[in-house]
Structure formats: C-alpha cells, structure tokens
Amino acid sequence: MVRFAFFLPSCCCRAYVEFERAPNQQRDPKSQGLVSSVLPAVLTAVKMRQIRSPLIIELDKRRDADYMRLQGEESARQNFGIEINPERQRQPSKHRSLPQHDLTMTPQIEVTVSEVVSADHFWVQPTMQAADLQTVTEWIDRRTKALKILRNPEEGMVCLALWTNDMKYYRARIEAIHMHDQVAEVTFLDFGNRDRSPLREVMECPEPLFKYHQQAIECMLTGIRPPVVHGGGAQWSQHAIQLFSDMAHGKLLWAMVYSVVSGVVRCELIDTSDPASDVSINNALVSNSVAESCAESPLSEKAHEEMLLGQQGVEVPAAAAAAPESDSRPAFDDEGWTTTGGILHGVPDDDYDSGRVEEHRLKGPYSTYEFTFSSMTRLHMSAKVEMESVNSVAIDEMQTTGFQRMAIGANVGLDSSGYSVRIRECTIMPAIKGLPALLVMLFCPTLEMRADHHRRGYTGCLAGSGLNPATKDAVFPDHDMEVVFDVVFDQTDLVNINAIRRGINIALMGNETNETVKWTGQHVSQVQGVQREKVMKLFQRERPAILNTQLYENDYKWNQVRGDHVMTTAELDPNLKDSGPVPFLNTHNGIQLVDPDGRPGGASSAQEIKKMQAQVQDLYKIASRSEAPLPTPAVCPLCSHTVKTPRELLHHLNSREHREEERMVF
Secondary structure (H helix, E strand, O other): OEEEEEEEOOOOEEEEEEEOOOHHHOOOHHHOOOOOOOOHHHHHHHHHHHOOOOOEEEEOOHHHHHHHHHHHHHHHHHHHOOOOOHHHHHOOOOOOOOOOOOOOOOOEEEEEEEEEOOOOEEEEEEHHHHHHHHHHHHHHHHOHHHOOEOOOOOOOOEEEEEEOOOOEEEEEEEEEEEOOOOEEEEEEOOOOOEEEEEHHHOEEOOHHHHHOOOOOEEEEEOOEEOOOOOOOOOOOOHHHHHHHHHHHEOOEEEEEEEEEEOOEEEEEEEEOOOOOOOEEHHHHHHHOOOOEEOOOOHHHHHHHHHHHHHHOOOOOOOOOOOOOOOOOOOOOOOOOOEEEOOEEEOOOHHHOOOOOOEEEEOEEEEOOOEOOEEOOOOOOOEEEEOOOOOOOOOEOOOOOOOOOOOEEEEEEEEOOOOOEEEEEEEEEOOOOOOHHHHHHHHHOOEEEEEEOOOOOOEEEEEEEOOEOOOOOOEOOHHHOEEEEOOEOOOHHHHHHHHHHHHHHHHHHHOOOOOOOOOOOHHHHHHHHHHHHHHHHHHHHOOOOEOOOOOOOOOOOOOOOOOHHHEEOHHHHOOOOOOOOOOOOOOOOOEEOOEOOOOOEOOOOOHHHHHHHHHHHHHHHHHOOOOOOOOOOOEEOOOOOOEEOOHHHHHHHHOOHHHHHHHHHHO
C-alpha cells in the first residue's frame, strides 16, 4: 500500500490517497524482485503532477451533501478517474474483530513490551489484563484437538494460528493470503508479532474467545524521529533498534499516553526500575544520538487535544464518524466538513451559502519516497530530470533512505535561469552502500582524504582537480566535491582503489616499463577481466554504516592534512609500483590513522571496526544497575576503561567521554 498527500491551499487541508496492489499484482517471492514494488497508479499520479494535469475538487454545501454522497463515487470516476470503494471507507473491515482497549481516557498505563518492530514502533500488553491473557491461552490449549479449520479464509478475519516457535495456537488476524504457497500472513493479536502459517493450520476462532479484549496494543514513541543523515534520508539504524529493544523489550514499563491516531497509541515509555530516578526511553534514545527530537504531527496534536477534553468530561464530536445505518445523512466533524464516498463536501456553518459550489485546485500529489536530486559539486545546484527522460518519475522502491544514492545523466545542462541542472537520459545507480563515494574516489583526478580530529577513521574526502601550483588556489573550485562518508572506508579500500586506477593507467598508457600494451583481443579481455574482478570485490565488500556523519570543518579547502600525517602510496601498499612517468590517473595518498591508544594503524579496517562495534553492544547487554561484581572485569574497547560492576559499566557507557568515542566508531 502506498500513501499520497494532496494539499488544498485555500483551507490548509491535507488529503491522503492510498493505492492497494490488486490480487493479480501481488509480489511473488520467487520472482527475485523482477516485479516492481511501485504500483503503476503511484507513478501515474506523480507524473500527473509533473505535467501539471489539473486536479480539481468541488466543495459543496451541507444541504447538498446527501445528494452528493450518492453521486460522489460516479463523479469521482468520471471527473478524476479515481476508483473508490465507499464501503471500505465507511467500514474498515467487514469481518468481526476483537474488543479493543480504549486508552483515550487513561493518561498512563503499566505495560510490558511484547514486540519491537522498529526503534519507535512496538506492541505492548497491559499488565491489568494479564489474567485474561492467561485465561485465553489456557482455553485454547485445552481445546486444541477440537479446533476446526477455517474455511474460505479472507484478509481481516480473526482466527487461531499456529506459532512455529512453540507449536501452539493463538488468536490472530489474517493480513494476507498467498494462494500459490497456501500460506497466510497473520498478526498475533495478543502479542503483536507476525508469522506465516500454512492455511491448513489456520483455525476458526471459537465464539467464547471474542469476549476477551485484544491484549496487544500497537504503539509509537512520541516526539522522536531517526536522525537525518547528511546527504541522505532518515531511517532507523540497526544500532538504534537494538538499543531500544535492550531498553524496552520484555520489561515492565509505564506508558504515558499522548494520543491515539488510527488505532495506534502514541506514548512516552518510562522505566521506573531505578528507585533514584525515572528514565524516559524516548529521551534516552536522543541522548545516545540514535534519535532526534521532533514535533508531533497535526493529527496527533488534534487527537491529544480531544483526549484531554474527553478526560475533562467535555463531549468531543467524532471527526468523520460513520452515520447510523438508519440515517442516510453523512456525518460532520467539528468544523462542519464531511467525507462521503471519498470526496470532501461541506463548508463551515459560519460561511453557509446555499447553492454555491467552490472549485479548488489540489496541489500534489506527493510521495514520501520520491527522489530529490542535487548536484554533488560545490555549487549545490538543484537538479531536475527532464519530463521526457527516463526516471522523470523517480521513486525509491527499495526505500533505502538510510544511505546516499546516486544518479547520472547522459546529457546534463543548465536551465534558462542558470541556477538549476537539467538531466536527460537519467539512470539511478544501484542501491550499493557507499557507491557515490566509491565512484568519486575511483575516477576523480585528485583526492584528499578527510579524517576525524582523533584520526581514528576516515570521515570523507575532497575530490576535484586539486591546487594550482602557482596560485595555491583550487583549479576549478566550483567543481570540487566534498564527500561525506555514510559507511566506513579504510586503508584497504584505498589500496584497492589505487590498484584499479593503476590498472586503468596500464590499459591506456602502458605498464611500469612504459611498454605499450598490445591491443589484441586477448590482451583486452585479460585487462578487462582483472579490473572487473577488482571492481566487483571493491563494491561487494561489507562496510558498517556511520551513524553520526561528520562534515569536515574546513570543507572545500585543499592541503588540510599535516605532512607528517600523510600516508603515501608506497606506505599504503609497498607492492604497488608506479605505472609510468606520466600516469593518466594519480594514485591517492591516505592519512596515518591511529587506534584509541595513539598507536599508528589501529582501527583502520572495516573488519576491526565491526568487531569493536560488536564488543560495545555486548557491554550494553550486561550493563545494569546491579552492584554485584562481574565474573571478570569488563574493559571498554573504545576508552580502555576497566569496570568491575554492571552499575559502573552503565555509568561509563552514559558518560560524555564514552559517547564521544562511540560517535567515532558507530
């Protein structure tokens, strides 16, 4: 399912349109990605915006809403080409569901986190209903042999599904059915986790089980979001998810309810296990630099205000509530607007004017997964793909917003204003982590590496034509590229890049003895095969992500590395010989890196950094408020600090000195 946002400037409204994949368009797991995950309707909608195809909405008066409710679906098809399913809008599911907990009147509740989906998305079980959960589980266990197979299963049905971990049945909801594999994707309603269950093991939910509330509640953390990566998007890192799971999963916490939006509870989790002070898990994620603070969405703010009024005993009109079956009139929200058949109708009562119909041009649609382009050079120009070109509608179907992506164009030029780049025959490069930086380092004329102030690792590079020896200024400053690394690059990568550049020199100009390569088919094939193998090895190398990217303080300035810190090509790889007196591509110098103890060449490889990350994560697992001595003293691999108790370790991991060292590695 894909969601779009439309904006109505005149009344500052936002409308969302969701497209669903038809049954015959479902992804086949065996297709290995040959079927695009982007729906054709999504691409068409974005293309309509680009070609400025008019999309107009009519706002009618309340007294006309009854008539328009009946005519709305047909009008939408004829005027806008939109197929609407009004029954689905008025009734989210035609199947019977379990009773839900109403937390709008409960400012705080004691819960246990039963399932972690992401660093801000999880499921909880209220402790006050623990007895009901045990009753339901025991009831099913006693009657397992008497369960009946669910005939004609459909999406949205409540059933009993087998969980493969313990081979027991639990209440579940069918999310999807894959007939070709004869399996159903289910969500276990009392725990929140998902699984795939064979259809022959999906059973009917007996009537007595419908009287017990659904025990799992879907939740989101309030006021936080993934940190925005420089040059990329925002996505939760594995480190953030693991940290949140360690702090919350399976633990008894207090949920401070802020709002309930579309059935999802937005809350703050509080850990009260420490008698000295309560710990906000939301704030802990921010303080550990794996999340950043943000404002709540307008929908959440509105729901919060309505919840406060409800707790004070003030009656709050239900927004867009469904009308009773005996009443054919549409329902209205607190401002007199209504949604009927997928089209907005009505105007506020204070502007009532019978017979007047307003037409408003919608702005949009916009998708959260659309690519936006900008040039990599110092000019920082915005870049737009020509509408007639390939990838003029660019949507990230892999949703790889956690790291940088790259696009290239066969024809690049400036628009008439001179402030924007126009691209034709555009190709979006594969989703390989670190690919933009790799291509820059492979083919740029001159390169200067960047390192953090401790010289623990590389943070980026400056690529361009270098300095003019006479003026000491950049040769082409507007075309220099300051690249910020979002994955780890080390000395081994530099050695491999230099080897590839040397191979290019040999292919074009000759070998170290300056002998011209004989361009026969055999020689060409040999050179290409060797270089292809090196390039594939370079691209396929596993590189840990850098969670806290650093923009070099003296960006776009050359000669920023001290002479005694420069690691020459010969020092990087003594076996790499010069390819000739005047190479086509110069080999790159590196920087002498040091480990936390100040010794040269310490944590310089991706393998060592990944090992260090794993060691730090292991320390987080044993850190606690316990003062019982550890079996053996723990040593922090970043700070070389030794602790004897889990409490000392917890204080050290939360110290400013350790977090500063951690940012250099994670």
